[in-house]
Amino acid sequence: MEKISFFSADFRDGRIRIGNKTYPAGTFAAHLLNQYYKNDTAARISAYVMNNWAVQKSLTKGYLNARLLKKTGEDILEILNALPKLKPFNQFDIESERQLISETFTEENGDYIVEYFRRKSFILAMDDGAIVNDLSPEYDEDLFNGAEELLSLIWQKLYFYDDISSQMREAFDGLIEFCNRLDEAERFDEPHLLPIALDIFGNEKLDITSEFVAMRKTAKSKTMVTARRMFFDNYYSFVLTDFFEGLHYGHYPRRCPICKRYFLMTSARRQVYCNGTAPYTLKGKPITCRKYAARMKEKELSEGNPINPIYKSRYSAIRVEQKRSTITAEFAAMARKVAKEYWQKAKYDDNYANGQYKADMKRENLYMETDRRLKQK
Ligand SMILES: [Zn+2]
Structure with missing residues (x-):
């Protein structure tokens, strides 16, 4: 199966650049933790794999229901409604993907593939079918080539959209476990956090290819520096690379006990609360979780x-x-x-x-x- 060249990102000094934006490494792992249940992102993505499986199964056996193919395309379009809620997919050209899916997963294309299957099985059923392939009246070079190309594209998309929900789930579960086990670490730095991460994710090989590229250190700087450009075949490889690259620079996700959101810690200090807005107000005004916690502590102290x-x-x-x-x-x-x-x-x-x-x-x-x-x- 041809590999899907999914996307690439540049890594340098604990930062990750996608398109023209840069983020601290670890941002996308923390984002997945917050986004998974929000707006039903995960649910909307995983709810549509049923038809996908059915199509995969039938294609493997050499037949296809054209209406089911169309239905699967509609499911993928639903996934494409939810996917941009998950970074970095918000930076992708969702519109052209949407168009490609609508043009590919049609009943017409389904019938076309069914016709290809029919002719092919007819040829295969003949004695020496494979040899006399191009002598058979059922053989049509354009039709066969076109159908095979179409099938390869359909397989690629089926795999990608089928995998994305299971990969989201796997990465999410692992990251949650990591956050829950943070307190096992004596110190919150790479040597102490890495063993926990490896225990959860193993030494799994990720599907990545990389090359070195020159980039400007900051948007304004004139000098060029070396960065590692990585190409990811799938979402799981991407989000795990982001997570481990973050760990290397002392970044790790943790959960704020006040707002329950996950945030990316970028220093080894034992900061427990996030800098986001707390779900409470102080004298009617919004307050950050850190300030809120400090106030609560003050109050507790002045009472006790x-x-x-x-x-x-x-x-x-x-x-x-x-x-x-x-x-x-x-x-x-x-x-x-x-x-x-x-x-x-x-x-x-x-x-x-x-x-x-x-x-x-x-x-x-x-x-x-x-x-x-x-x-x-
Ligand atoms: Zn918070």
Whole structure:
């Protein structure tokens, strides 16, 4: 079977370029995780494989139902309605593919192939049929060539659209498992994440061919750099390459516990929440998941742990002492600065908030540190 040259993408420095757009490697894996159930993308793509299978089965046996062929074409057109919701298919020329499908999967073409099958089986049924092929009155060179070409195109499309749903499913399941197992990693970097990824996806060989090409490092730069151009035979190879290339650069998908969407982490920091818009508002205004989480944590801390009251009372004590001239204005300003640092640290660091924070905020300790800093000046 002739391989489908599906599409190509350029890789360089942890970025992937398709057409004239570039993305951090790993973007498409994270996108699949979010898009799979959204708008029923996967369901709409996988719901139409039934007729496809029936046509494949009948073609293998050497017959065809022309109406079924047309029906399968209609199913593929349905898939083409959903496919552009999945990146990178949104960048493809869906309209010309749509046209090719409507022109190929017709009842007329079905009848044409049936006629070819009829003639061919007649010839094959004759004694020495294969040898006297072109002597038979049933043989028609144009008809045979045309039908064989048409069949090859039909097979190609049947395979592609049949596979795309199973490949989506396989990649999706694996990526979900990866996200669920993230916490097994001691650190979120390539050496710690790669074993999990390989355990899930194995050392499977992907259908890829590649070559080196020259490209501009950025859209504005004049110098050229080397990039790897990869050609993918199918969606699975593409999305897995994107995922592994991302891992190599420390990018990995993870799920935001607040909005439940997947996002691509591009640093080894243990960032848990995404930068997207949270499903909640704060005082009626939209807020990011990260900010929302920080606010919740603040609230939790101020309820369970008195970091705010400690800070507030220390702050007003400094003001009182300044008023009474027990301390200078310069000293008071530095003391407030130091106290604010401790308070901010306590907000983001639970261990500190529950331990050293209280001691640091005591008058004598705070003033000792203030004194030390003023002397450093
Ligand atoms: Zn989020």
